[in-house]
Amino acid sequence: MKRLDHPSTAVDMALLEAVKSDDRLNAYHISLYTALLYYGKGIRQIPFHASRRKLMGFSRIKSGATYHKCLRELISYGYLDYHPSFHPQQGSRIVLTATTVPSDDDR
Structure with a gap:
């Protein structure tokens, strides 16, 4: 497997930690x-x-309804x-905004 040295790996991990905890x-x-x-x-x-087609393909979501939901x-x-x-x-046009998991007040 090819190793990827990506400059934003730390950011990726922080964002994935937020997602994992939600x-x-x-x-x-x-x-x-x-x-x-x-x-x-x-x-x-x-x-x-990013296009819907690319995002759906990468995420392996087949249904347009599931993607939009x-x-x-x-x-x-x-x-x-x-x-x-x-x-x-x-x-x-997409902007990633999450830095932490939203608090219970935000949910």
């Missing part, structure tokens, strides 16, 4: 969030563009900001 998330959420980390290179607060919940839980794009080549 009991509201299931395997689909975690898979989609992992895809978002991959395409966003794990960098918080920097917008990136998980995306909507990740947004409402404060893990990301999402601005849809209707341009066929550009992809939607």
Whole structure:
């Protein structure tokens, strides 16, 4: 297996720790969030563009309804900001925002 030396590995781990500790998330959420980390290179607060097709393929989510439900919940839980794009080549604008698990007051 090829070793990846990625400069944002520490950020990836911090974000994954936040996701791991959140009991509201299931395997689909975690898979989609992992895809978002991959395409966003794990960098918080920097917008990136990704298409539904790429995110669904990477996360192995087959159903559009499941994808949109998980995306909507990740947004409402404060893990990301999402601005849809209707341009066929550009992809939607996404910003990873989570740094810690939201408190019980935020849930």
